[in-house]
Amino acid sequence: MGPYTLTVFSAGSVSPVEIAHVNRAPEVLAKITELLEKHKGCERIRIDTVTAHLFTVDCHGDRVED
Template sequence: MGDYTLKIVPQGQSEPTETVILSRPGEVLDAIPALLDANPDCYRIHVYLGQARLFSVDCTGKNVDDVE
């Protein structure tokens, strides 16, 4: 199937400052709160499966529908 890529984007920036690659969906869900805690300037975390964006969360972990 492919790997999951999480891209951490800080407020006011369009490029991620960190990218994490994971292989299982459960790892993705477990990683989001830890990444938010480790990146206090995080504005969005975009989650991809291969090249397809699955979803994004804001700094509180809430799902958002914006396209950036």
């Protein structure tokens, strides 16, 4: 299903602070953990494939509605 794009947003910002790419589904969860550590307090991380939005997590890694 990949590749996957993980887009990190800070509170109040319309532009992402980082965009990361991974190729395999198992790498997505590891990358989320890495990005949460790197961007403590970020508002959200959006996870997409080339064709669809999959899910979004908050700064704690909990899934949120878009």
